[in-house]
Amino acid sequence: MMVxxxxxxxxxxxxxxxxxxxxxxxxxxxxxxxxxxxxxxxDVIGRLLAQKMGEGLGQQVVMDNRPGAGANIAAELVARAxxxxxxxxxxxAGIAVSASAYAKLNYNALRDFAPxxxxxxxxxxxxxxxxxPVKSVKDLIAFAKARPGQLNYASAGMGNSDxxxxxxxxxxxxxxxxxVPYKGGPQASxxxxxxxxxxxxxxxxxxxxxxxxxxxxxxxxxxxxxSAVAPDVPTLAEAGVPGYEHTLxxxxxxxxxxxxxxxxxxxxxxxxxxxxxxLRERYATMGVEPVGTPSEQxxxxxxxxxxxxxxxVKAIGLKMD
Numbered sequence: 001m002m003v004x005x006x007x008x009x010x011x012x013x014x015x016x017x018x019x020x021x022x023x024x025x026x027x028x029x030x031x032x033x034x035x036x037x038x039x040x041x042x043d044v045i046g047r048l049l050a051q052k053m054g055e056g057l058g059q060q061v062v063m064d065n066r067p068g069a070g071a072n073i074a075a076e077l078v079a080r081a082x083x084x085x086x087x088x089x090x091x092x093a094g095i096a097v098s099a100s101a102y103a104k105l106n107y108n109a110l111r112d113f114a115p116x117x118x119x120x121x122x123x124x125x126x127x128x129x130x131x132x133p134v135k136s137v138k139d140l141i142a143f144a145k146a147r148p149g150q151l152n153y154a155s156a157g158m159g160n161s162d163x164x165x166x167x168x169x170x171x172x173x174x175x176x177x178x179x180v181p182y183k184g185g186p187q188a189s190x191x192x193x194x195x196x197x198x199x200x201x202x203x204x205x206x207x208x209x210x211x212x213x214x215x216x217x218x219x220x221x222x223x224x225x226x227s228a229v230a231p232d233v234p235t236l237a238e239a240g241v242p243g244y245e246h247t248l249x250x251x252x253x254x255x256x257x258x259x260x261x262x263x264x265x266x267x268x269x270x271x272x273x274x275x276x277x278x279l280r281e282r283y284a285t286m287g288v289e290p291v292g293t294p295s296e297q298x299x300x301x302x303x304x305x306x307x308x309x310x311x312x313v314k315a316i317g318l319k320m321d
Contacts, residue, residue, distance in 0.1 A: 025085055025262050029060040032088045033078050035071025036156055037184035038063075041203025042071075045120050045250050046090035048282055052273035053266075061088075067183040070094055070157030070320075072105060079107035083257035085266060090119065093249050093309070094160035096302065100310035101159040102320050109306065114258050115298040117270045118291040119250035120283065123223035124165045124201040125208055125233065127216040129192055137220050137239035140199070141173050148176040154188035154200040155181050158320050161248045162188070164312065165201035165222055171316040172241050192216055203248050204229065204287035222246045229287035249291075249305075251298060267295050 032050045034043050043065065050061035066074040071094050081087035099109050107113075126137070134140045144151050153170075155163035158181050170177055180197060182188040185206055191197040193215045201222065202210070208230055211218035220236045221227050224245045236244040252270055254263060273279055274292035283290050293301070313319075 023261075025265060026057055026059045028086065029062055030054075030057070030086050030088060031064045032061050032090055033064045033066055033074045034090050035066055035068070035074030035094075037065055037067045037186060039206070040156060040185040041122070041205050041248065042090060042092045042250060044205055044286070045122075045283070045288055048279060049090070049119060049270065049273055052276060052279050053269045056269040056272055057265075068157070070098060070102075070159040070163070070181075072098060072102070072107075072159075075109070076106045078253060079112040079255060081255055083255035083259075085254055085258050085262035087254070088116070088266065089113070089253040091251055091253060092161045093164070093247070093305065094157070094162075095251070096305040097161065097164050097309045097313065097318075098159045099306045100313045101164075101318050104321070110303065112256050113253040114256050114263050115295055115302055116252035116254060116263060116266050117274075117295065118293045118298050118301060119252055119270070119274065120288050120290055121247050121249045122204050122286075122288045123221040123227055124162060124246065124248055125204045125211070125221050125227075125230070126169075126199060126219040126236070127189070127192055127202055127207045127211060128199045128219060129195045129197075130214065130217050131195060132198065132217070134217075134219075137234075137236060137241065140219060141175065141240065144175045144177060144198075145173075149178065151198045152178040152180050154191060154197045155179060156185045156188055157181050157183065159318070161246075162201045162203070164309065164318070165246050166199070167316050167318055168244065168246055168312065169201075169236065169241065172244060189216075208287060222248075227287045229285065251302065263295055 034046050036042050054061040078087050078089035134143050153166045188200045192200045210216045218233050220239045271292040274290040
């Protein structure tokens with residue numbers, strides 16, 4: 001009996017400590033870790049959200065850029081961070097791809113994270129150098145097919161969302177092209193502008209402005225429907241690749257053992273920020289659709305995306321060490 005009472009007492013003390021911690025959260029600035037350099041699509045989306053969340057939390061949310069390894073460096077960093085809510089990961093669809101594309105990862109997306117909310121969704125936009133003698137996606141496919149293994153495409157890292165996009169494109173069209181991974185989208189875009197890379201599936205927020213200045217040509221978007229900010233740019237399905245669809249989503253995570261009350265608080269502030277008129281307007285001008293889902297729904301969506309991309313990875317034969 002004494003042992004039982006002691007166990008109950010210890011349990012209640014633990015609950016009180018957790019509750020007190022959650023009530024005082026946050027007591028210092030938070031970090032939003034992103035696996036890409038400044039100026040990349042996920043960074044821009046996260047930076048705007050971090051600023052707005054900071055207003056609601058009463059503490060600054062500082063961006064922490066940790067590019068490299070297809071954003072897996074950043075993911076591992078947050079997976080191993082103290083589970084106190086002060087380290088938040090903003091990841092894109094690449095985290096769902098990596099789960100099956102990599103032979104070995106130092107973290108498990110389903111085991112090591114507590115999803116907070118889905119932040120956003122936006123298409124990729126296929127951009128090419130203006131000197132490329134093509135006017136349509138069909139022209140591009142014909143041009144590449146006539147030069148097997150001679151042309152290249154960029155990505156922001158192995159297994160990232162902007163890697164799976166062209167990998168799917170090549171698999172569905174029978175193209176043989178060389179993949180050139182970078183540490184981030186800005187570097188990839190820069191080499192397309194310089195003419196050293198043939199094509200890149202940029203995020204709409206970063207790729208569309210480049211096409212409007214004439215530095216690149218926009219060929220198609222990867223979503224099922226045309227983007228509201230680029231209504232003249234066809235979808236890949238419309239442009240000659242039937243059935244093609246791939247979107248770049250953003251999602252917030254904290255370490256798995258983070259107290260539930262802290263996850264709820266972060267979810268509430270993130271969703272409130274995503275519903276605010278000023279943030280929605282900023283996202284809309286960039287071609288980004290804000291989402292904002294409960295943590296349980298976000299977790300279910302992540303599981304479904306990991307299962308979906310496992311099939312895609314197998315179908316296109318994408319495997320990485």
